[in-house]
Amino acid sequence: xxxxxxxxxxxxxxxxxxxxxxxxxxxxxxxxxxxxxxxxxxxxxxxxxxxxxxxxxxxxxxxxxxxxxxxxxxxxxxxxxxxxxxxxxxxxxxxxxxxxxxxxxxxxxxxxxxxxxxxxxxxxxxxxxxxxxxxxxxxxxxxxxxxxxxxxxxxxxxxxxxxxxxxxxxxxxxxxxxxxxxxxxxxxxxxxxxxxxxxxxxxxxxxxxxxxxxxxxxxxxxxxxxxxxxxxxxxxxxxxxxxxxxxxxxxxxxxxxxxxxxxxxxxxxxxxxxxxxxxxxxxxxxxxxxxxxxxxxxxxxxxxxxxxxxxxxxxxxxxxxxxxxxxxxxxxxxxxxxxxxxxxxxxxxxxxxxxxxxxxxxxxxxxxxxxxxxxxxxxxxxxxxxxxxxxxxxxxxxxxxxxxxxxxxxxxxxxxxxxxxxxxxxxxxxxxxxxxxxxxxxxxxxxxxxxxxxxxxxxxxxxxxxxxxxxxxxxxxxxxxxxxxxxxxxxxxxxxxxxxxxxxxxxxxxxxxxxxxxxxxxxxxxxxxxxxxxxxxxxxxxxxxxxxx
Numbered sequence: 001x002x003x004x005x006x007x008x009x010x011x012x013x014x015x016x017x018x019x020x021x022x023x024x025x026x027x028x029x030x031x032x033x034x035x036x037x038x039x040x041x042x043x044x045x046x047x048x049x050x051x052x053x054x055x056x057x058x059x060x061x062x063x064x065x066x067x068x069x070x071x072x073x074x075x076x077x078x079x080x081x082x083x084x085x086x087x088x089x090x091x092x093x094x095x096x097x098x099x100x101x102x103x104x105x106x107x108x109x110x111x112x113x114x115x116x117x118x119x120x121x122x123x124x125x126x127x128x129x130x131x132x133x134x135x136x137x138x139x140x141x142x143x144x145x146x147x148x149x150x151x152x153x154x155x156x157x158x159x160x161x162x163x164x165x166x167x168x169x170x171x172x173x174x175x176x177x178x179x180x181x182x183x184x185x186x187x188x189x190x191x192x193x194x195x196x197x198x199x200x201x202x203x204x205x206x207x208x209x210x211x212x213x214x215x216x217x218x219x220x221x222x223x224x225x226x227x228x229x230x231x232x233x234x235x236x237x238x239x240x241x242x243x244x245x246x247x248x249x250x251x252x253x254x255x256x257x258x259x260x261x262x263x264x265x266x267x268x269x270x271x272x273x274x275x276x277x278x279x280x281x282x283x284x285x286x287x288x289x290x291x292x293x294x295x296x297x298x299x300x301x302x303x304x305x306x307x308x309x310x311x312x313x314x315x316x317x318x319x320x321x322x323x324x325x326x327x328x329x330x331x332x333x334x335x336x337x338x339x340x341x342x343x344x345x346x347x348x349x350x351x352x353x354x355x356x357x358x359x360x361x362x363x364x365x366x367x368x369x370x371x372x373x374x375x376x377x378x379x380x381x382x383x384x385x386x387x388x389x390x391x392x393x394x395x396x397x398x399x400x401x402x403x404x405x406x407x408x409x410x411x412x413x414x415x416x417x418x419x420x421x422x423x424x425x426x427x428x429x430x431x432x433x434x435x436x437x438x439x440x441x442x443x444x445x446x447x448x449x450x451x452x453x454x455x456x457x458x459x460x461x462x463x464x465x466x467x468x469x470x471x472x473x474x475x476x477x478x479x480x481x482x483x484x485x486x487x488x489x490x491x492x493x494x495x496x497x498x499x500x501x502x503x504x505x506x507x508x509x510x511x512x513x514x515x516x517x518x519x520x521x522x523x524x525x526x527x528x529x530x531x532x533x534x535x536x537x538x539x540x541x542x543x544x545x546x547x548x549x
Contacts, residue, residue, distance in 0.1 A: 001139050001254050003178075004029025004037040004547060005228045006075065009217030009245040011286050012048035013058065015065045018044060021094070022081070024070045027053050029078040032250040036138060037079045038180050039334040040215035041112075041148050042096065044069070044083035048222070049357050053126040059084055060092060066099050066106060066478035072098035074104035075457050078138070080145065082182050084127075085109055086441045093128040098145050098182055100136060112147035113167045120186065120222060120527070120536040123149075133167040135174045141253075144176030144208075148183040151212075153546060159229050164460060172206040176396045179208050184215040187225040188530055189268055200235035211255050216246055218282030221524045221534050223275045227264065232256055240264075244274045269440035272433060272528050274310075276425060280400075283423050289398040295388055296320035296339065296347070297402075298332030299458065303449045304434050305402040305425045305450050306439060307407050315344035321373045321391065322349045323384045325356060331456070338450045338463035381417030389420055398422045406431040406475060408533060410523060411515025412468070419522055427525020428532040430482065431458070473504055481508045487531040517541050 006025040010018040010060055021037060029037045035216040039046055044065045045058070052058045062084045075080050078100060085097035087109070095111035100507045111130035115123035117193040118418040135144045150167035153357060179202070185195065199383075203210040209232060210358050228241035229280035230251045238256045241247040243264045265271065284292060292309050296302045302320075333349070340347045359379050368376075401421030405428050407413050426434060438449045458475070472478055481500055486509070492509060496502045519533045520541055 001143060001362060002033045002035050002250055002252045003180075003211060003230075004032065005032030005211060005213040005230070005241060005247075005249040005251070006037055006039045007214065007226045007241045007249065008040055008043050008280070009010045009229045009246050010043055010217070012046035012049050013052060013061075014046070015044070015061050018046060019065050019069050019072070022069055022079075024080055025246075026073050027180075028060075028248045029250050032248070034077050036143075037077050038182060038211065039082050040079065040213050041082045041182045041184040042084070043081065043215070045218050046219065048120075048219060049123075052083060053094065059086065061385045066101070066513055070101035070106055070218050071104050072102065078102040079181060080110075080182065082147070085111065094126060095130060095285050096123065100145075100146060108134075108136055109148075110145040112150060113165055114149040114153055116152075119531075120534075121149075125502065129533065132165060132170050134197070135171060135176050140177045142177050144171030144174065144179040146171065146181045148181065148185055151179075151181045151183075151199065151202060152206070153424065154202060156205070157198050168202055168206065169394075170481075172208070176206070177208055178211065179206070180202075180211045180213065182213050184224060187223040187271075188526065189271055189528055190229055190266075192225065192264075193266065196229065196237075199229065200237075203231040203233055204235040209233060209238075209256070211251070214241075215277050216244065216278075218279035218526070220283065220284070221527050221532070223279040223282075223526060223528070225275070225434075230256075231242075234306060237261060244278045268433070269437045273441060275438050275528050276308045276429070276437075276526055277312045280308050280423065280425055283524075283526070284313060286399055287398065287422070289396075291317045291319070291395070291397040293319040293321055293388065293395070293397045294400040294402055294421075295384055295517050296322050296331070296336040298339075298453065299456065300431075300434050300438060300449075300453060301404050301407075301426055302336075302402040303453050304429075304438055305400055306339060306343055306345060307438075307448055308425055309400060310343045310345055316346070318343070318345040319391075319397065320345050320347045321388060322347060323358060323387060324349070325354050325380055327354050331452070334449060335453050335456070339453060341439070342448055350387055352370045352380070352383050352387070355429060356380060359383070378414045379419060381414035382459045383417075385414075385417040385420035392422075401427070403427065403534070404429050404431050404434050405525075405529075406472075406478055406482060406487040408519060408525075409486060410472065410478070410511035411518050412472060412511075413518065415518050415521060419518065421523045424523045424525040427522065427534075428530075430479040434478045473508065477504070481505060482512070485509055485512060486533075487529060516548055 026037045066083050076207045082097045085095045098110040100108040113130045212229045214228050215224040229245050230238045232238050240261050241249045399421045401424035404426045443450050484495050495505050
């Protein structure tokens with residue numbers, strides 16, 4: 001038996017395009033001899049569709065699309081198709097389902113049992129849970145159908161009580177010899193190793209072939225890596241799809257010789273780079289844009305953002321805007337131009353000295369007798385934000401934000417200024433990882449980012465001689481504290497017990513808590529760590545959760 005895994009990159013609610021992609025992939029797999037094909041979870045509409053799933057017209061289009069795909073694949077192999085589903089006698093209930101379609105008809109429905117509601121997931125808001133998973137017989141084999149989270153509840157692997165129904169155990173009880181898992185499992189640095197070990201252990205535990213078919217592509221803040229994988233009953237990898245791109249993987253279960261196993265680079269900078277490029281490309285294009293612009297400061301963050309954009313969209317579709325002020329060093333211009341030359345992107349220069357003087361004049365009376373402070377520094381940033389947004393509006397180019405996770409965490413950014421943009425490419429990339437990715441990139445591709453930028457002491461150039469370390473701990477220390485507090489949920493006491501100076505810890509955590517309102521108004525960022533700012537982290541804005549030093 002040959003099974004085709006259709007590793008697809010749908011667009012949310014592009015029913016026409018998604019159906020066309022499914023049919024084409026099914027045709028390709030059938031041409032390679034596939035006896036049955038499988039799509040990722042929710043392939044008909046794209047995952048996550050979020051509150052669009054609450055709309056009656058959207059659900060009706062999903063149902064229509066399932067029947068259309070069934071008709072258009074009628075002469076091909078049977079297809080397990082991921083889609084929302086409503087049963088005729090349960091119109092008020094919506095399930096996350098796998099529809100088995102063959103010869104133009106929907107012949108059986110399997111629905112998701114475990115509905116996650118942690119991190120970025122909120123599936124109980126949209127779906128009803130099935131009581132149990134199901135199986136079907138095909139070519140003398142019993143195939144069990146599971147959907148994403150259904151495979152993530154094994155007590156032995158996680159060494160914790162699973163609670164409730166274990167879908168894998170239930171499929172084994174029903175005699176499954178092959179288990180298919182239709183997934184939309186997002187990317188996270190290092191997550192694939194855990195996912196792979198877990199699925200391998202399930203194959204061994206139940207003595208089955210385990211087939212993981214995963215979605216690929218950028219979906220708002222999430223990136224899905226693909227990497228669909230087939231495991232043999234001994235837990236070995238028989239075949240694996242490509243990473244961070246579409247693929248059609250056909251595997252012969254009857255004679256599972258190992259083949260088609262592309263090497264994947266699991267190094268942190270390599271994974272992060274590929275996720276950022278794919279996430280940026282899909283966010284821009286799926287939003288209807290083809291070109292982007294961003295501010296170039298001569299610093300690391302704007303340099304890496306520009307490099308990601310050039311790789312994602314082509315350098316001809318990227319414009320870097322230089323906006324020197326009286327506080328800008330000569331290097332900020334020269335280094336930005338050198339970067340643009342290395343990347344091949346477009347540039348323009350808009351000096352802002354006269355605009356700063358205009359603001360000073362306009363505010364002269366109301367600020368009389370008051371010394372310059374962070375107010376004037378923020379005005380400088382907001383002038384730049386206004387210019388970038390004006391160009392975005394006039395040209396129809398998407399503005400990319402260049403801030404990193406470390407700055408966003410502690411509020412080292414200006415709301416309505418350098419926080420402007422439609423996508424914050426590095427919003428989940430700590431400053432230390434920004435440097436790691438840049439060095440990795442230069443090692444792999446030559447000098448993409450000039451060494452002078454990598455070696456430069458970080459500075460926002462808000463005033464003469466200003467450096468980031470004037471206001472913040474060194475980034476290697478700051479990022480360790482932030483990782484413990486933001487991503488691991490460690491307390492002040494726990495962090496201090498690890499050897500960090502107490503005053504510094506209190507200051508950093510105080511900055512994190514007091515900056516929540518800024519993050520609430522920040523553009524979406526591409527999630528690559530286990531805990532990103534955004535939908536998966538829901539904090540109150542008006543609270544007493546402040547740590548005083």
